[in-house]
Structure formats: C-alpha cells, structure tokens
Amino acid sequence: MLDDLRIERYARHILLREVGGVGQEKILSSTVRIDGLSEAGCWAATYLVLAGVGRLHLADPRPVPAGGLLPLLPAAEEGSPRDQVAVTALASLNPDVVSSVEPAGPEDREYELVRIAVGGRDEDYVVATGNGRAVGGWTAVGSPCPRCIGDALRSAEGVAGSGPAPALAGSVAASEILAAILQPAARPTGLRIHRLGEAAPLPACTHGGAA
Amino acid sequence: MRGVTEPARVVDIRSQVCPMTWVRVKLGLEAIGAGEILEVWMRGDEPLRNVPRSAAGEGHEVVLCEPAGDGHRLLIRKGA
Numbered sequence: 108m109l110d111d112l113r114i115e116r117y118a119r120h121i122l123l124r125e126v127g128g129v130g131q132e133k134i135l136s137s138t139v140r141i142d143g144l145s146e147a148g149c150w151a152a153t154y155l156v157l158a159g160v161g162r163l164h165l166a167d168p169r170p171v172p173a174g175g176l177l178p179l180l181p182a183a184e185e186g187s188p189r190d191q192v193a194v195t196a197l198a199s200l201n202p203d204v205v206s207s208v209e210p211a212g213p214e215d216r217e218y219e220l221v222r223i224a225v226g227g228r229d230e231d232y233v234v235a236t237g238n239g240r241a242v243g244g245w246t247a248v249g250s251p252c253p254r255c256i257g258d259a260l261r262s263a264e265g266v267a268g269s270g271p272a273p274a275l276a277g278s279v280a281a282s283e284i285l286a287a288i289l290q291p292a293a294r295p296t297g298l299r300i301h302r303l304g305e306a307a308p309l310p311a312c313t314h315g316g317a318a
Numbered sequence: 319m320r321g322v323t324e325p326a327r328v329v330d331i332r333s334q335v336c337p338m339t340w341v342r343v344k345l346g347l348e349a350i351g352a353g354e355i356l357e358v359w360m361r362g363d364e365p366l367r368n369v370p371r372s373a374a375g376e377g378h379e380v381v382l383c384e385p386a387g388d389g390h391r392l393l394i395r396k397g398a
Contacts, residue, residue, distance in 0.1 A: 118338060121344060121345065122337055122340065122341060124376060128345045129348055
C-alpha cells in the first residue's frame, strides 16, 4: 500500500487513468535494467527514476566522454565509468529508487533483455526489461523513422547542445518500459520487439536518408 | 450483503486540497469492488465541483450528493 508520503510524491501519477494507485505500486515494485548509457539511455534512466521504478540496474562502464552527456554525466566526470557516475547522479532524484551498477554484457543476465532500437549499432541502444516482461522496440512502421533517429543520436554523442533527439528517444524508451509494466497485455500496435542476437534489420528510411 | 447505498468504504477529504481531493477519492475507489459504494465527505467549492465530475468521467456513478454538516456527503458507486 502507498503511504501518505508516497501518495503525495506520486499524486500526479495516481491521477492518470493509466496509472492510479495500483499502477504506481506496480512501478515501485518493478526492476528495470538499462544497458548502454548514451545520452538516450541517460534520459531514459532519469525518467524511470522520476516515475518511481523501484530498482534500476545500469550497465555501461565506458568512460564519460569529454563534455559529458546530458542529463546525468557532467563534464567534470570525464573518464569515469558512466554507470557509476549515473548511479550517483540519480540518487538525489527519488529516494524510493535504488539504482546500482551491474556488470556489462547481457549473456548471464536473468532478465529478458530486449532492445529499444534507436539505431543499428550496439553503442546506441537502450536495453531494458520491466519485471521480466518484454519491452517494445522502436516502431517499425511509419514515423519516427528509426534510421533517422539513430543517425541523430550517433551524431549527437558528445556534442554539446545536441538537440532533442536523445531526450526524445529516452522518453520513448521510458514510456515503453512503463507501458510494459502497467499494461503488458495491451501493447501499442506497430511496435516491434528487437531481441538481443536477433538479426532484425531496421526498415528502410522513409525520409530519403541512407538505406 | 450490504444495502444498495451502504458504503463499503468512507473517505474524508475535508482537510485536503486539489489535486489531493480526487487522488484520495480515486484511491478509495480502487480499494473497493465494482458495484460497491464509496462515501465521501468533502468541504468547499472545489471538490464539490470536481470530484463528482471526475468520478463520472472515469465511469463511476454518482448516487447521491447532499449537504451534510459543514460540507457535502457524496455516494459513488464504483463502475466495472
């Protein structure tokens, strides 16, 4: 049951028809893993912590690049492991969330890892699960075009003022994870699940970009 | 078995302000079964205006809204 403090903290979530008190309890009891703290991954982690995901496991020992990455990895932490810096930054956002550094690599994970495709390369993905349930990937049909988003994310890596694409991708990833936690049987149509190891090619660009 | 308007639960939001008024009522509705009655005690114009409207908007039935004490008493039947 939600105590008074949490009712106050999550009041605006509870107001949402899709969440309510029962949904917020599900979010608080869930575990999410994110592999890959590109800027999109950092945004996804931030949104999930603010949503109240109970446990957040982060795996990305790559060094923080020069200039840092919004919104979690400051330039002053250049060279430090991304996951460790992110855990420290996230601790101040929500006292209900326990975030931790996990070993990189999905091979030995108990989680059902699913790729949120925001590009075709390993360094540009967000991987997560919610309570062991599959999380949807980028839409394979229509917009936003996953190739264009992926290119935008790759060009944005490490560039100050990189624009809204990583934040958008992180927002979509976090939304998909929350939808999977709240309504696993009512997934939005048109979303495609990319499992790790699956050689699922991205669809052709619908905006005249590279195929 | 409860009577047709006997509440399964009572929520007092007389000390609450928006948005906590509807938040507390919504949590009260989540705690009872479909078809059961939630009794709400409220005070002031804001909840009188918004709580019945929000309840109806989420598929519940406002059975009664009457002046009581220094505020109003509301009976809401939870929808399916």
